[in-house]
Amino acid sequence: MTSPASGGIAFRGVRVFAGARLLLNVPDLQLTETRITVIGPNGGGKSTLLQLVNGLVEPTEGYVSVDGQDTVDQGRAVRQRTGFVFSSPAAQLVMPTPLEDVELSLRRSLRDTSKRRAAALRCLTELGIAELAERSSQELSSGQQQLVALATVLALRPQILVLDEPTTLLDLVNAQRFNQRVEKLGQLHGITTITATHDLDLAARADRTLLVHDGRIIADGPPGDVISTYRHRSAV
Template sequence: MTGRTPPARAPHDDDAAVRLAGVQVAAPGGPILLDGVDLYLTAPRVAVVGENGSGKSTLARAVAGLAEVTAGEVAVHGVDAVRDVKALRRTVGMVFANPAAQMVMPTVREDVELTVKALTDDAGRRLSRAEVAARVDAALAEHRLTDLAERPCLSLSSGQAQRLAMCSVLVGAPRLVIADEPTSLLDGRHRRIVADRLLCGAERGEFQLLLVTHDLDLARACDAAVWVHSGRVERHGPAAETVAAYEAFLDDAVARELA
C-alpha cells in the first residue's frame, strides 16, 4: 500500500523501549511481509528468531526505518520511527551480516571518522579536529583496529571488516543497536569477538540490542526473544523459553519432513 497517512503522534510513554503497535509491512505490489505486529521491548538484549522468510529481518528493518511501514506505529526510545527518520538515524545503529554493505570510505580510519564527524558535544557544537581524532583513536583501540587504521577497507578479512562495521556504529553511541545476523559470515574467533562485544555492551547498559539470528545459542544468551513466523509474532518472552518453543517447532517440522 502507498499514500499512508502517518499517525499524529507515536507512543512516547517509555524512552527506553521499542514499541510496535499494529505494524504492517507490505512489499510494493506484493505480499504482506509483517501483519499486525504488536511488541513492547524493554529488555537490554532481545533476540529475534525464525525461519528464512518468516519476517524477522523485515521486523528489524521496520524498527530501523529501512522498511516502509504501511500500517501501524513504531516508536524507538521515544522517537517516531515512521515520521522522524532524521532523529531515528541518531538513535539507531545497524550492523548487517555483510559488512561490505556499510563500509563507505576508502580506509579504516576514514570509515570510523565519518561517524565521529557527525557527532556533537554536550552543548550541541561540532567536535574539533583534535576531539574527532581522539575519539577515532580510542574507538580503533577499543576494537583492536589500530594496526589496520590506514588499510583499505576492501583489503580486510570478513572478521576484520565486521569489527570495523561494529566500531563505526558503536562510536556514534546509538541508544539501540540492531544486528542482523552479524556473525553469520565469521570464523569462530571473530564470531566470539563480535557476539561478546554486542552482548556485553548491552548488558553494561551502553545500548539496547535487537539481535536477529539463526544461532540459537546466541539467542539464548539474550534476556528476551521474539519468535517470528509467517509475518506474525508467534511468541515473545524470556529468551530460554521462547527459543525452546521455537526449537520444538523445528523438531516437529523436521520430523514431518522425514516421515
C-alpha cells in the same frame, strides 16, 4: 494517529506490504528489555522487523516508535539514537581504511578534523582493533571487517544497537569474539541490543526472544521457552 508509547520500542497496528504480499504483521509489541534476540527461518520477517526499528523500512500501516519518537515522522532523531549493523560489512565500509570509515560516520557530529580522527581512533581502540586503523579495508578478514562496521556505528554512541545476523559470514572464533565485544560494550555503556540470529546459543543469552515466522511473531518470551518452540517446529 494514536500517540506513540513513551518508553522503549513500540509497534502498534503494524503491517508491511511489498505490493499485495504481506511481509510482516505485528499488531501490538512493546520492547523494553536490554538484550533482545530474534530468531526464525530465512524469509520469515526478521530483517523487516529490525529495519522498522530505525526507519530503514516504513510501515505500510500503523506506526513504530522509539522512546516516544515515531520512526517516520521523527526518523532522523530515531536514527541518531539507533545504530544498525548489517550481516555483510560491505554494506557499511566504503572508505579505503577503517580509520577513514569511522571518521566518515562522525563527519556531521564532529566538524573539527583532529577531534574527529581522535574520536575514531578511540572507538577502534575500544573494540581492540586500533592496529587495523591504517590497513586497507579490502585486506581485512571478514571478522575484522565486521568489527570495523560495528565501530562505524558505535562511534556515534547509540542508545540502541540493532544487529541483523551480524555473524553470518564469520567463522566460529570470530563470531564468538564479535558477540563477546558487543555484549561487553552493551554492559559498559548501557546499550540496548536487538539481534537477529541463527545462533541459538547467542539467542539464549538474551533477556527476551522473539520467534518470527511467515511475517508474524509466533512466540515471545524467555529465550529457553522460545528456542524450544522453534526447535519443535523445525523438527523433521
